[in-house]
Amino acid sequence: MILKDEPASGLSAVHRAPRPKRILVVDDEARNIRLLESLLHPEGYEIDSAISGREALELAVSLTPDLILLDLMMPEMDGFEVAGKLKSMPETKAIPIIIVTSLDDRSSRLAALNMGAEEFLTKPIDQAELWVRVRNLLRLKEYADLLAREARVLEARVLERSQQLTTSYRD
Numbered sequence: 001m002i003l004k005d006e007p008a009s010g011l012s013a014v015h016r017a018p019r020p021k022r023i024l025v026v027d028d029e030a031r032n033i034r035l036l037e038s039l040l041h042p043e044g045y046e047i048d049s050a051i052s053g054r055e056a057l058e059l060a061v062s063l064t065p066d067l068i069l070l071d072l073m074m075p076e077m078d079g080f081e082v083a084g085k086l087k088s089m090p091e092t093k094a095i096p097i098i099i100v101t102s103l104d105d106r107s108s109r110l111a112a113l114n115m116g117a118e119e120f121l122t123k124p125i126d127q128a129e130l131w132v133r134v135r136n137l138l139r140l141k142e143y144a145d146l147l148a149r150e151a152r153v154l155e156a157r158v159l160e161r162s163q164q165l166t167t168s169y170r171d
Contacts, residue, residue, distance in 0.1 A: 008061060010075030022046045024065040026056040026082065026099070028074040032123075036069055036100070039127055040134065053104050057085055060092045066141055072101040072112060079113050087116030094144060096137040100125065 023045050025036045033049045045160055048063055051054040053074055060068065068086065072079035079099060086092045098119040099112045109120050119133050 020044055021067065022044045022048065022063060022065040023134070024048050024050060024056065024063065024068045025058055026050045026053070026068060026074075026079070027071040028052065029071075032071065032100075035125070036130075038129060039125070043131065045134075052069070053079070053082040053085075056082050057092075059094060060086055061089070065095060066138055068095055068097045069100050069134075070097050070102055070117070072099055072108065078110055083112060083115040083117050094141070094148075096141055098133055098137065122131075 005072040021044075023040060025033050025040075025047060026049070027033050027036075028051050029049070030110075030128070037047045037049070048058050048059060048065065054077060057069070059065075070079045070082060074082075079101065083097055083099070086095065086097065093116075096119075097117040098121060099117045100121045100123065101108070101124045103109075112120055118137055121130060121133065121157070
């Protein structure tokens with residue numbers, strides 16, 4: 001019977017040090033990736049990077065980052081398409097996306113938000129704004145993950161109790 005969401009070591013999540021939040025940075029220009037890494041790494045985030053939309057999709061599935069920073073203007077598969085695919089896949093749809101782009105027109109902003117992005121930042125990046133938006137989205141994701149875990153625990157309890165009642169009724 002599993003009633004608690006605890007690791008195999010027996011230590012509850014309260015007693016363990018939290019793992020660093022993982023951020024996937026997606027941009028076809030290495031200098032933009034380095035800039036975002038230099039802004040976020042000192043804040044304690046684990047940074048992974050992808051230089052194409054295809055690589056971003058693969059890494060998002062295999063690494064399950066807590067947040068994705070996504071450029072819109074990339075060759076082959078642009079950020080709009082990547083965001084749409086990420087939000088359509090069950091294993092990645094809950095990962096928040098911040099669009100980081102030089103496009104600042106209203107139609108690009110609305111298109112990105114309609115594809116599922118949660119935030120939109122224009123280049124050049126304001127460091128304070130980036131930190132605040134990253135922190136806020138990571139906090140919201142943490143709460144959503146907590147609720148999902150609690151729902152799974154409750155579902156297991158209900159299933160177990162239903163089985164007990166069925167067994168009791170048959171006896």
